[in-house]
Amino acid sequence: MSETKFDVVGIGNAIVDIIGQxxxxxxxxxxxPKGHMRLVDAETVSRLYxxxxxxxxxSGGSVANTMVxxxxxxxxxxxxxxxxxxxxxxxxxHDIRAAGxxxxxPPSSSGIPTARCLVxxxxxxxxxxxxxxxxxxxxxxxxxxxxLIRSAGIIFLEGYLFDRxxxxxxxxxxxxxxxxxxxxxxxSLSDGFCVDRHRKEFLDLVRNSVDILIANETEITSLYQxxxxxxxxxxxxxxxxxxxxxxxxxxxxxxxKSREPISIPAMPVNVVDVTGAGDLxxxxxxxxxxxxxxxxxxxxxxSIAAAEVISHFGARPQKNLAELARAQGLL
Amino acid sequence: MSETKFDVVGIGNAIVDIIGQxxxxxxxxxxxPKGHMRLVDAETVSRLYxxxxxxxxxSGGSVANTMVxxxxxxxxxxxxxxxxxxxxxxxxxHDIRAAGxxxxxPPSSSGIPTARCLVxxxxxxxxxxxxxxxxxxxxxxxxxxxxLIRSAGIIFLEGYLFDRxxxxxxxxxxxxxxxxxxxxxxxSLSDGFCVDRHRKEFLDLVRNSVDILIANETEITSLYQxxxxxxxxxxxxxxxxxxxxxxxxxxxxxxxKSREPISIPAMPVNVVDVTGAGDLxxxxxxxxxxxxxxxxxxxxxxSIAAAEVISHFGARPQKNLAELARAQGLL
Numbered sequence: 269m270s271e272t273k274f275d276v277v278g279i280g281n282a283i284v285d286i287i288g289q290x291x292x293x294x295x296x297x298x299x300x301p302k303g304h305m306r307l308v309d310a311e312t313v314s315r316l317y318x319x320x321x322x323x324x325x326x327s328g329g330s331v332a333n334t335m336v337x338x339x340x341x342x343x344x345x346x347x348x349x350x351x352x353x354x355x356x357x358x359x360x361x362h363d364i365r366a367a368g369x370x371x372x373x374p375p376s377s378s379g380i381p382t383a384r385c386l387v388x389x390x391x392x393x394x395x396x397x398x399x400x401x402x403x404x405x406x407x408x409x410x411x412x413x414x415x416l417i418r419s420a421g422i423i424f425l426e427g428y429l430f431d432r433x434x435x436x437x438x439x440x441x442x443x444x445x446x447x448x449x450x451x452x453x454x455x456s457l458s459d460g461f462c463v464d465r466h467r468k469e470f471l472d473l474v475r476n477s478v479d480i481l482i483a484n485e486t487e488i489t490s491l492y493q494x495x496x497x498x499x500x501x502x503x504x505x506x507x508x509x510x511x512x513x514x515x516x517x518x519x520x521x522x523x524x525k526s527r528e529p530i531s532i533p534a535m536p537v538n539v540v541d542v543t544g545a546g547d548l549x550x551x552x553x554x555x556x557x558x559x560x561x562x563x564x565x566x567x568x569x570x571s572i573a574a575a576e577v578i579s580h581f582g583a584r585p586q587k588n589l590a591e592l593a594r595a596q597g598l599l
Numbered sequence: 600m601s602e603t604k605f606d607v608v609g610i611g612n613a614i615v616d617i618i619g620q621x622x623x624x625x626x627x628x629x630x631x632p633k634g635h636m637r638l639v640d641a642e643t644v645s646r647l648y649x650x651x652x653x654x655x656x657x658s659g660g661s662v663a664n665t666m667v668x669x670x671x672x673x674x675x676x677x678x679x680x681x682x683x684x685x686x687x688x689x690x691x692x693h694d695i696r697a698a699g700x701x702x703x704x705p706p707s708s709s710g711i712p713t714a715r716c717l718v719x720x721x722x723x724x725x726x727x728x729x730x731x732x733x734x735x736x737x738x739x740x741x742x743x744x745x746x747l748i749r750s751a752g753i754i755f756l757e758g759y760l761f762d763r764x765x766x767x768x769x770x771x772x773x774x775x776x777x778x779x780x781x782x783x784x785x786x787s788l789s790d791g792f793c794v795d796r797h798r799k800e801f802l803d804l805v806r807n808s809v810d811i812l813i814a815n816e817t818e819i820t821s822l823y824q825x826x827x828x829x830x831x832x833x834x835x836x837x838x839x840x841x842x843x844x845x846x847x848x849x850x851x852x853x854x855x856k857s858r859e860p861i862s863i864p865a866m867p868v869n870v871v872d873v874t875g876a877g878d879l880x881x882x883x884x885x886x887x888x889x890x891x892x893x894x895x896x897x898x899x900x901x902s903i904a905a906a907e908v909i910s911h912f913g914a915r916p917q918k919n920l921a922e923l924a925r926a927q928g929l930l
Contacts, residue, residue, distance in 0.1 A: 321698075322697045323690075325656035327653070366651060367652075367653050
């Protein structure tokens with residue numbers, strides 16, 4: 269296998285998060301399913317924004333957040349995703365590059381705006397997301413640069429890409445280029461509702477195309493339609509080379525084929541906003557895996573990154589993750 | 600005097616803050632004067648933004664921040680300022696309304712963008728501001744609604760408005776409407792460099808048109824070109840009905856004509872980002888003054904609001920100021 273230029277290249281939605289606080293009643297009034305991501309149209313996103321209190325804007329996007337985390341660990345990361353030529357598009361492009369991630373997808377001048385996600389944070393630190401995808405899924409085949417895909421050890425894809433046919437096509441194309449080049453294909457299941465929407469296709473992917481599956485407890489039990497984490501874990505272990513399953517405060521479990529599952533504890537932390545917990549766990553794990561660390565160390569790097577990101581508002585790290593990992597003796 | 604609909608109406612620049620962290624070397628490299636606000640053109644703001652690390656976007660603007668603070672105390676506040684029909688303009692309008700401030704200035708569709716301020720926060724919590732005014736100063740006479748001005752007990756104006764002729768004309772018009780209606784005119788000197796740019800006009804305003812002067816130590820010593828705070832204070836006391844002078848950690852001094860100056864201590868706090876300290880002090884003071892509290896109580900409300908805003912990134916309060924004031928037995 270040829271040498272890699274990047275540890276990981278990610279493909280995902282390019283989103284700016286609009287973060288505000290609210291109580292549970294507000295979620296109920298606006299029909300927002302607590303703890304989940306729902307897709308909304310332009311009209312709904314405007315109406316909900318109007319009803320929200322003052323907000324803060326920060327770059328987001330699930331796989332984009334992961335790439336920023338990998339760069340913060342000192343990893344070489346690239347991102348492919350679509351923004352528009354508007355203020356939000358400029359914010360997204362600036363922030364991901366400023367974080368040290370290679371990002372060269374050209375912005376669209378079609379007039380369709382950059383994707384935005386209204387993140388409603390309740391006093392318990394849980395986040396409920398309302399995403400207007402805008403131009404984000406409009407990633408055509410030409411923008412999934414085969415050379416870039418082949419130049420990375422791992423390609424990381426988000427399940428959310430399946431929510432629109434154009435993005436799904438880009439996903440499939442990227443996965444096939446990576447497989448042909450002998451690279452690893454990693455998939456995040458993204459969200460329990462997202463799994464509901466695409467269960468059949470996700471099962472097919474997990475069984476046939478994915479080397480590293482990343483999912484939380486809700487997502488993996490939804491994928492296999494089972495009622496316990498243990499049953500889901502058995503299925504995942506049978507279906508994939510490597511399944512990395514996160515369980516919030518209960519930590520995570522890494523299931524490799526023909527091995528005992530490895531349990532990794534969560535780091536104790538004062539939770540402010542859980543947005544980005546899974547994305548940053550994936551950053552630590554994929555960075556560790558790409559650099560040849562043991563599965564246990566990779567998982568512990570994931571726990572460090574997740575703990576950092578849930579200790580503040582926003583889904584990207586505010587502290588240098590390599591320094592945090594060194595302080596724990598892991599780098 | 601007729602009854603008021605608003606406690607305070609503010610006129611100022613309508614700005615979105617783009618906040619990032621940097622070290623002192625970065626400021627030096629980019630010629631940004633530490634602790635001050637400088638005006639930059641479109642090209643400079645782009646170049647500096649490119650060089651900055653990842654950022655967070657939040658609504659700002661000096662007098663706009665003050666109005667949000669007044670609303671957070673439970674006061675009735677209105678704001679007049681100009682944004683464009685772009686993402687940043689929508690952010691500004693959303694946030695100030697969501698904070699409970701009346702804001703009805705129509706957005707511009709000229710193509711000139713909404714004002715933005717690159718706020719560089721150094722590890723000591725000091726902030727250095729680089730402002731591209733964009734459409735903000737384009738506030739024509741028709742947009743300074745005389746009825747709105749007359750409906751407020753106090754009109755609050757920022758010195759920054761003098762940086763562009765159109766905004767200065769709006770300032771003068773508003774001050775004259777307020778004076779004719781028997782309302783109080785309050786002025787913030789905004790920044791030491793701003794005072795340098797407009798000293799002669801500011802002195803004339805302070806002596807002839809302003810009822811309440813709000814300034815920090817750098818601004819007031821610059822206005823009178825004296826080398827000690829005490830000398831500046833004597834001048835201010837002679838020139839204005841009421842001078843409210845802030846001194847960072849040393850607290851503030853309120854100088855009313857023919858009275859001993861009143862010293863107000865600062866509240867102890869862990870400083871994260873001083874952006875908005877003066878704006879929020881003004882919010883507490885003006886709210887207290889408008890509601891007929893003693894000068895000492897008004898000053899203490901200012902200290903509470905300033906302490907809240909410097910304990911986190913961003914120039915607008917994250918906690919309810921009325922609750923904080925009640926906890927101190929002041930409301």
